[in-house]
Amino acid sequence: MGEGGKDVNIVALGGGTGLSTLLRGLKKRTSRITAVVTVADDGGGSGMLRQDLGILPPGDIRNCILALANTEPIMYKLLNYRFTEGMLKGQSFGNLFLAAMNGISGNFEEAVRRMSDVLAVVGRVLPVTLSNIQLKAVFEDGGVIIGESRIPEYSKAKKTRIVELGIQPDDVEPLPEVINALETADCIVLGPGSLYTSILPNLLIPGVSEAINKSTAKKVYVLNIMTQPGETDGYTASDHVKELMRIGKITKLDYIVANSMPIPLELLKFYQKDGAYPVYPDGVDVYGTVVSKELVKVVKGLIRHDEEVLADTILSLI
Structure with a gap:
C-alpha cells in the first residue's frame, strides 16, 4: 500500500535506465504498477x-x-x-x-x-508486443537506418537529426494486457528515458497511442535531465514534447515533469564534452501543466533522476 493509503494504478512506458529508476521509487508507494517495456x-x-x-x-x-x-x-x-x-x-x-x-x-x-x-x-x-520488431529511422540527410543500436551511432557520425521513426513490420499487435492496463490506469507515465529508442518505440505499436489518448488516466511526461547525444542533440524541452506528440501521436498531456536543479559545474563540463546539455522546462507550458522539481541524483559520477523525489512528484499529481 502506498503512502497515505494511496494504492493508485500506474502504467509506466519506456525502457532502458529511465524506466527502471522510476519503478524503484514507485514500488515503495503503490503495488498497482504495470511497466510496459519496449x-x-x-x-x-x-x-x-x-x-x-x-x-x-x-x-x-x-x-x-x-x-x-x-x-x-x-x-x-x-x-x-x-x-x-x-x-x-x-x-x-x-x-x-x-x-x-x-x-x-x-x-x-x-x-x-x-x-x-x-x-x-x-x-x-x-x-509491449510479442512480435519481433526492428526500429527504422529516417534522417534529415536522407539516410535510412534499421536497428535501434545503430540509430544514435549514425546520428552522431553524420551530425544529422531524426525526422521520421517507424517499426518493421508495422502491422504487429500489442499485447492485449497492455491495452487493458492503459484503459484502466489512474495515471500513465511516459519517460524518463531515450525519446527515440525507449519511449517512442512503445507508441509506434498499433493501438497503444490510441489507448493512451482514449484513457481517462492522468498523462504525465517526464523530461530527461540532459539531452542525449545521437538522439536529442540541441533539443529544448518543447522539442522533446513536440516529437513525442508528432511521432507518438499523443494528443494531450496533463503534466510535464522537469528538473529545475542546476547541474554541478564539474558534471556539466563532463557532459558537455560529449555534447549533452541540461533540459530545462522553458516554454513547454503550452503542452501541459509544468511541474518543476529538483530531480538530480548523481550515481557513480552520472546524472540520474532521484527515484524518491520523482515517485513522490508523480503520486502528488493523481
Missing part, C-alpha cells in the same frame, strides 16, 4: 541473445523486473552479474535466466511472468 533493443548482450536464440531482447525487461523485485541483495547481484571472459563475455546472468525461462514457457510473456513470480515482483512487467 522490445526494439538489438544491441549488447540482448542483441546477441536475440540473434542466437530468436527471443525478444531481455535486457530492458530484466532491468524492470529487478527494479520491482523484492529480492535478497545477493540475488540482485547475481542477476546483474556480467561474465567477463569466455563465450559468455559481456552477457548478464539475468538475461540468461530470462532466456532459459523462455525455453520452458509457452511464450515470452509467460516467461516474464514466471521470472517475476520467482523474484516476488511488485506489480507486473509486460513486453
